[in-house]
Amino acid sequence: MTESPNDWLAACRIEDAVENGGVCVKNGEDQIALFYFTRRNEWFATQNECPHRKQMALSRGMLGSLTDEPKIACPFHKKTFSLRTGECLNGDECAIKTYPVKVENGTVYIGTKANF
Amino acid sequence: MKNPKIIVIGNGMVGYKFCEKIKSKSPASHLIVFGEEPRRAYDRVHLSEYFNGKTAEDLSLSTENWYQENNIELFLNTRVTKIDRFDKTVSASNGLDYPYDILVFATGSGAFVPSIPGIEKEGVFVYRTLEDLDLIRDYAKTANTAAVIGGGLLGLEAAKALIDLGIKETSIVEFAPRLMPRQIDAAGSEMLKSKLGELRLKIHLNKNTTSIDGAEHITGLTFSDNTSIQIDMLVISAGIKPKDELAKACGIDIGARGGIIVDKNMQTNDPSIFAIGECALYEGMIYGLIAPGYEMAEVLASNLLDGKKAFTGFDMSTKLKLIGIDVASFGDNFITEPDCRTITFENKHKGIYKRINISNDGQYLLGGILIGDATAYNLLLQTSNNKMILSENPEDLILGNRDGNEGSSGAAITNLPDTALICSCEGVTKGDICSVVADGSCENIDDLKTCTKAGTGCGGCLPMVKDLMNDTLKSQGKYIRNVICEHFNYSRQELFDLIHIHELKSYDAVLDTLGKNDGCEVCKPLVSSLLASLWNEMILKKGNDVAQDSNDRFLANIQKGGSYSVVPRIPGGEITPEKLIVIGEVGKKYNLYTKITGGQRIDLFGAHLNDLPFIWEELIAAGFESGHAYGKGLRTVKSCVGSTWCRFGLHDSVSFAIRIEERYRGIRAPHKFKSAVSGCIRECAEAQSKDFGIIATEKGWNLYVCGNGGSKPQHAILLATDLDSDTCIKYIDRFLMFYIRTADPLTRTATWLNKMEGGIDYLRNVVVNDSLAMGVIWEQEMEKLISSYQCEWKEAVENPSIRRRFSHFVNAPEEKDPTIEFVEMRGQKRTTEWK
Numbered sequence A: 001m002t003e004s005p006n007d008w009l010a011a012c013r014i015e016d017a018v019e020n021g022g023v024c025v026k027n028g029e030d031q032i033a034l035f036y037f038t039r040r041n042e043w044f045a046t047q048n049e050c051p052h053r054k055q056m057a058l059s060r061g062m063l064g065s066l067t068d069e070p071k072i073a074c075p076f077h078k079k080t081f082s083l084r085t086g087e088c089l090n091g092d093e094c095a096i097k098t099y100p101v102k103v104e105n106g107t108v109y110i111g112t113k114a115n116f
Numbered sequence B: 001m002k003n004p005k006i007i008v009i010g011n012g013m014v015g016y017k018f019c020e021k022i023k024s025k026s027p028a029s030h031l032i033v034f035g036e037e038p039r040r041a042y043d044r045v046h047l048s049e050y051f052n053g054k055t056a057e058d059l060s061l062s063t064e065n066w067y068q069e070n071n072i073e074l075f076l077n078t079r080v081t082k083i084d085r086f087d088k089t090v091s092a093s094n095g096l097d098y099p100y101d102i103l104v105f106a107t108g109s110g111a112f113v114p115s116i117p118g119i120e121k122e123g124v125f126v127y128r129t130l131e132d133l134d135l136i137r138d139y140a141k142t143a144n145t146a147a148v149i150g151g152g153l154l155g156l157e158a159a160k161a162l163i164d165l166g167i168k169e170t171s172i173v174e175f176a177p178r179l180m181p182r183q184i185d186a187a188g189s190e191m192l193k194s195k196l197g198e199l200r201l202k203i204h205l206n207k208n209t210t211s212i213d214g215a216e217h218i219t220g221l222t223f224s225d226n227t228s229i230q231i232d233m234l235v236i237s238a239g240i241k242p243k244d245e246l247a248k249a250c251g252i253d254i255g256a257r258g259g260i261i262v263d264k265n266m267q268t269n270d271p272s273i274f275a276i277g278e279c280a281l282y283e284g285m286i287y288g289l290i291a292p293g294y295e296m297a298e299v300l301a302s303n304l305l306d307g308k309k310a311f312t313g314f315d316m317s318t319k320l321k322l323i324g325i326d327v328a329s330f331g332d333n334f335i336t337e338p339d340c341r342t343i344t345f346e347n348k349h350k351g352i353y354k355r356i357n358i359s360n361d362g363q364y365l366l367g368g369i370l371i372g373d374a375t376a377y378n379l380l381l382q383t384s385n386n387k388m389i390l391s392e393n394p395e396d397l398i399l400g401n402r403d404g405n406e407g408s409s410g411a412a413i414t415n416l417p418d419t420a421l422i423c424s425c426e427g428v429t430k431g432d433i434c435s436v437v438a439d440g441s442c443e444n445i446d447d448l449k450t451c452t453k454a455g456t457g458c459g460g461c462l463p464m465v466k467d468l469m470n471d472t473l474k475s476q477g478k479y480i481r482n483v484i485c486e487h488f489n490y491s492r493q494e495l496f497d498l499i500h501i502h503e504l505k506s507y508d509a510v511l512d513t514l515g516k517n518d519g520c521e522v523c524k525p526l527v528s529s530l531l532a533s534l535w536n537e538m539i540l541k542k543g544n545d546v547a548q549d550s551n552d553r554f555l556a557n558i559q560k561g562g563s564y565s566v567v568p569r570i571p572g573g574e575i576t577p578e579k580l581i582v583i584g585e586v587g588k589k590y591n592l593y594t595k596i597t598g599g600q601r602i603d604l605f606g607a608h609l610n611d612l613p614f615i616w617e618e619l620i621a622a623g624f625e626s627g628h629a630y631g632k633g634l635r636t637v638k639s640c641v642g643s644t645w646c647r648f649g650l651h652d653s654v655s656f657a658i659r660i661e662e663r664y665r666g667i668r669a670p671h672k673f674k675s676a677v678s679g680c681i682r683e684c685a686e687a688q689s690k691d692f693g694i695i696a697t698e699k700g701w702n703l704y705v706c707g708n709g710g711s712k713p714q715h716a717i718l719l720a721t722d723l724d725s726d727t728c729i730k731y732i733d734r735f736l737m738f739y740i741r742t743a744d745p746l747t748r749t750a751t752w753l754n755k756m757e758g759g760i761d762y763l764r765n766v767v768v769n770d771s772l773a774m775g776v777i778w779e780q781e782m783e784k785l786i787s788s789y790q791c792e793w794k795e796a797v798e799n800p801s802i803r804r805r806f807s808h809f810v811n812a813p814e815e816k817d818p819t820i821e822f823v824e825m826r827g828q829k830r831t832t833e834w835k
């Protein structure tokens, strides 16, 4: 994760995030899914929309891992995506955008310029 | 000859298999291969999957470097144009000549194209190579109607592909009076025809095409009876024509109707020249299937390397892989009386037709035809190929067993001899499979595939390979474990016991104690369901909320678009006018679509996540509770009106249904379960289609179990008769606990019973006769679950930390998801279509 110039959005307090789960963050017209992977002590952020059927749902998905790759499973049809790269792990869907996350003084920030 | 130079003409399926066999037997062999197609050999049998998303690379039979790694010289895009038998050289389209010691024709065949006037028009295609499919796909974009000439195996497959490509209307034109004339009889053809009609395929039989109409591109077909049809494109699938021109030109013997003549060693009239696959003619026959082609490759490869194998003809049994409709034929499918005894079974309603031909002495199965349901294909094929002695009731082979006991038809896999050929594509026998399982080298199907190659061809034998594997494991006393996923090396049942023994109460604790890494979407809901079944605690506590499937996590079913449904419990379907009014008012207030469900209650659809707690607050205040429409647990107990009103009613079915629904509400199980109570044998509550169903008798209640609607309906089976209410409930307690403890994940009771050794007799023994002596324990466990019941929604609404999770934006909790859209329909709302 780089600290290069980015527009940091103050998303929520740590205690508002869901442990080992996701919340949805409003960013203007956009929706970002923010995941607090407590088990791995890592934060991830991705687009909230699942590319499969264009559902605003990834923040309500289930976290997990495939060997060591952290992933999120969409609640609709369980397509899974890598939280690191956004790549679809079932091969057939297009990748999702991921965003950098940082935590300062108990506040969680999302860099709203996506990593590609 | 030491290490002869072998040249193979043709890099198709059989040519490739030949190379593989030669190289595995003798890696140093000298091989040169010419293929005129631009790609390495690919799986032509599964060609149609190219239209369903498989790429050319997916279909490829080898990896990119396979030829190089094995020291095979491969020339793609290169045709052999001439053979000089005197000098023993071939000339290729790259302008060079290559010497050979052994020459192998594996040139396959091309589509047979009849000489109909107009055949050269644009929009007319054949269906053989990937390039053909590319052309078809491009042209189909502009076409609305299409036809296939040829109603055989390949024609039907091509027609299905055209439908899948989005062609609105597709016809099949067949010259013969029936479909698949080589495989099935007239009655079978009729059944198939009506089934294909459901796929929106038009069938024209007895049609001889006399011209292909249109100026530059095709616009229609005219037939000899002067009728015609209008179409935008045409696929010809009228048979195959062996590619034998090259052989013919150099003086090799060719059959009268084409094909390179070979003997049982695959040798032509030139001792240095051989032919295998679809170009070879053996005893007057071209084998247009992959299994005999592979067998020819095996025979030739082992003969060239001093083995002694002979080709002795091959069984032409086939199973059509048209998605959705089973069609199979095996053995002597057309033999008729008086040369045999024929038994047929027909169910027009379900579109099933089965025919078996039995030897006159009733001892052997000679062949048969299966339409609409070919699940028995593998077993029947084996029974006939291995000349297994039939039981007294050979009709059981197609009717299935009617008394519920297994194995009386004599057609069980255990009875097959070790020599039984299970995978005919790869020539793998029962003995081959059982021995690698028995010696421990393979314990799962993937290992088996790698180690024996069984099931890697057409894949049709896989169910049988699996059964053989499980059978062998079982006979060794090995316990067959279905481990859950990479995070838990246990089966569901093992995990159930372990969680119980360790008294684990949260997903994280289970993962820490029994699993590894971070878990996933497979083990999380499974473990959550076990925790719920064992302890019946509020499912959203102890951090378990994030380990639940989305529907359980938000206590509502997620709908298309991201809204949720609300289903309050209405036990037995009985509801007061006051409560109906509350539902109506809540529906109006939150703008919900309302519908009476198939389970005798009311569903309110289209709720925003943020509104769910408010909606439930109002419902709970009016005395409703969660209907668990989202969970794997008790759904509804339907009832008929029963003796309180009905003139035929024997007992009060509504009261009993309510008692049962309130008893088992909230209990989590491997899958959802449903029940119903009918007041008499007229069965208005449809109890015999439920996981457990109860019907009133003069003397008490009859209890039926393991019924199921859904995609594979199955009637419930009578477990016990004339029970008093308390005994009935005691049996249900035991039945449910037995199910909860032992069923695989997402297995309904019907499927659970189908897999149970000993079937209903065993189950009855356990539940009624208490043969496992578990009765009391299960009744106590059930009592514990029942006493810890609480309405999940009540808890969720009242507990602020749970309640605040029901909002869409963490940084704007009041705002609803703005992307959810509805449209109007018949005065209510509905979701918009998938984007």
Ligand code: SRM
Pocket (backbone or CB within 6 Å): B557, B558, B559, B565, B566, B567, B595, B596, B597, B598, B599, B600, B601, B602, B603, B629, B635, B636, B672, B674, B689, B690, B707, B708, B709, B710, B711, B712, B748
């Ligand atoms: C609402 C309802 C349809 C209706 O409008 O009538 C319905 C709706 C759904 N059914 Fe059903 N089923 C409904 C009655 C049935 C029935 C009829 C019955 O219960 O008498 C059946 C066949 C009987 C049976 O189950 O044996 C039925 C067989 C299924 C199946 C197939 C189950 C199987 O074992 O094959 C599924 C899929 C599953 O559960 O995995 C399913 C799944 C679903 C799901 C949960 C699909 C989903 O995951 O979104 C639907 C949820 C709708 C929602 O959001 O509330 N539904 N479903 C019915 C609700 C009844 C109720 O009051 O709870």
Ligand SMILES: Cc1cc2nc3c(=O)[nH]c(=O)nc-3n(C[C@H](O)[C@H](O)[C@H](O)COP(=O)(O)OP(=O)(O)OC[C@H]3O[C@@H](n4cnc5c(N)ncnc54)[C@H](O)[C@@H]3O)c2cc1C
Pocket (backbone or CB within 6 Å): B009, B010, B011, B012, B013, B014, B015, B016, B034, B035, B036, B037, B044, B045, B046, B047, B048, B078, B079, B080, B081, B106, B107, B108, B109, B127, B128, B129, B154, B157, B243, B246, B276, B277, B278, B279, B287, B288, B289, B290, B291, B293, B321, B458
């Ligand atoms: C759509 C479709 C579905 C099928 N489904 C099934 C099924 O379900 N079950 C089943 O058993 N069978 C099925 N088949 C048949 C099966 O694919 C064939 O039996 C098998 O491919 C025959 O293999 P082959 O190597 O003999 O011929 P091919 O696979 O046709 O290979 C011959 C190759 O030789 C090349 N060639 C020819 N002449 C020359 C030359 N002069 N120089 C260089 N190269 C040359 C050709 O271009 C071709 O690539 C299906 C076929 C098709 C088209």
Ligand code: SF4
Pocket (backbone or CB within 6 Å): none
């Ligand atoms: S039958 Fe299918 S579409 Fe209809 S409610 Fe049930 S699951 Fe949904």
Ligand code: FES
Pocket (backbone or CB within 6 Å): A050, A051, A052, A053, A054, A055, A057, A074, A075, A076, A077, A078, A079
């Ligand atoms: S919408 Fe996400 S998997 Fe289908």
